[in-house]
Amino acid sequence: MSQDDAGVDLETSLGYLLKEASSSLRAAMEAVLRPLGMTVTHYSCLELLAQRPGLSNSELARGAFVTRQSMNVLLQALERDGYVTRPAEAPVGKVLPTRLTPKGRRSLAKASAAVRSVEVRMLGGMTQAEQSAAYASLQSMIRSLRD
Amino acid sequence: MSQDDAGVDLETSLGYLLKEASSSLRAAMEAVLRPLGMTVTHYSCLELLAQRPGLSNSELARGAFVTRQSMNVLLQALERDGYVTRPAEAPVGKVLPTRLTPKGRRSLAKASAAVRSVEVRMLGGMTQAEQSAAYASLQSMIRSLRD
DNA sequence: CACGGTATGTCAGAATGCTGACATGAGTCA
DNA sequence: TGACTCATGTCAGCATTCTGACATACCGTG
Numbered sequence: 001m002s003q004d005d006a007g008v009d010l011e012t013s014l015g016y017l018l019k020e021a022s023s024s025l026r027a028a029m030e031a032v033l034r035p036l037g038m039t040v041t042h043y044s045c046l047e048l049l050a051q052r053p054g055l056s057n058s059e060l061a062r063g064a065f066v067t068r069q070s071m072n073v074l075l076q077a078l079e080r081d082g083y084v085t086r087p088a089e090a091p092v093g094k095v096l097p098t099r100l101t102p103k104g105r106r107s108l109a110k111a112s113a114a115v116r117s118v119e120v121r122m123l124g125g126m127t128q129a130e131q132s133a134a135y136a137s138l139q140s141m142i143r144s145l146r147d
Numbered sequence: 148m149s150q151d152d153a154g155v156d157l158e159t160s161l162g163y164l165l166k167e168a169s170s171s172l173r174a175a176m177e178a179v180l181r182p183l184g185m186t187v188t189h190y191s192c193l194e195l196l197a198q199r200p201g202l203s204n205s206e207l208a209r210g211a212f213v214t215r216q217s218m219n220v221l222l223q224a225l226e227r228d229g230y231v232t233r234p235a236e237a238p239v240g241k242v243l244p245t246r247l248t249p250k251g252r253r254s255l256a257k258a259s260a261a262v263r264s265v266e267v268r269m270l271g272g273m274t275q276a277e278q279s280a281a282y283a284s285l286q287s288m289i290r291s292l293r294d
Numbered sequence: 295c296a297c298g299g300t301a302t303g304t305c306a307g308a309a310t311g312c313t314g315a316c317a318t319g320a321g322t323c324a
Numbered sequence: 325t326g327a328c329t330c331a332t333g334t335c336a337g338c339a340t341t342c343t344g345a346c347a348t349a350c351c352g353t354g
Contacts (some may be wrong), residue, residue: 008200025166039310092319093320094317118292119160122162216343244323
């Protein structure tokens with residue numbers, strides 16, 4: 001339990017709060033995706049492909065915040081199980097554009113609904129103005145850290 | 148490029164932005180802690196102990212957002228290298244209260260300054276009001292997800 | 295007092311992600 | 325054209341974290 005509050009207070013650190021929120025969100029997403037046999041990175045990859053068909057392995061990796069090596073392992077599994085397709089040879093350069101299969105699209109539909117319910121729950125106690133403020137705040141943090 | 152399909156729009160999703168911000172913060176922290184030979188979890192553990200001396204392994208794990216098994220291996224390494232101390236036997240129950248050594252405190256001092264500089268940079272483009280709004284928003288999200 | 299329910303510390307194996315490295319292709323510039 | 329730089333896909337090895345499991349200690353209720 002909590003004792004004395006001497007020293008720097010982690011409870012008032014935006015960085016700590018950011019990590020806590022992100023951790024909570026990930027846990028909630030894992031909870032709803034597990035019954036569907038899907039991980040968060042798994043879902044993220046499919047969602048990215050739905051919105052931007054033809055994304056390459058490296059681009060997917062950046063979008064899902066993992067290394068391109070990790071994403072490659074995932075893509076090989078997704079391709080083997082018939083969720084995505086990649087051409088055997090690169091149309092141009094070395095980039096292999098990836099696309100969802102109908103099976104992948106069906107799988108994503110259920111996962112997307114589950115994830116959306118989590119996000120709705122997360123935003124439940126916030127007004128529209130508060131959501132906009134949160135959006136602007138997060139973007140500001142990202143922008144400041146990018147340099 | 149805005150696209151209106153059935154899926155979650157990643158560009159406007161607060162969840163995605165939250166993950167992006169958290170990822171950026173972690174990367175920035177890793178960058179400044181690496182020269183000090185320290186990882187983020189490593190630092191988090193020391194910072195927690197500085198603010199709440201006598202924290203147990205499980206409590207440290209929850210505070211650093213890892214499992215108690217992971218925290219245990221970290222604590223064993225920190226104890227072996229002389230950054231923290233734990234009694235050989237539990238004063239009460241099974242809980243082993245952990246404390247920083249002077250060496251641990253010195254190590255933390257440098258790391259803490261580095262991390263603080265990152266947080267200052269992250270908050271650079273925000274007004275005081277925006278920081279308060281961000282704080283309230285994140286707490287609201289955490290609260291909503293806790294149920 | 296006895297009893298479940300909960301929490302803790304710890305060990306072992308498995309899974310996941312990362313770092314390092316290599317070859318290849320595209321773009322840049324002198 | 326040739327050299328240089330950068331990005332990509334991929335393989336291999338390593339590190340870190342997690343899952344599963346066990347024994348133990350506290351606490352509430354009956």
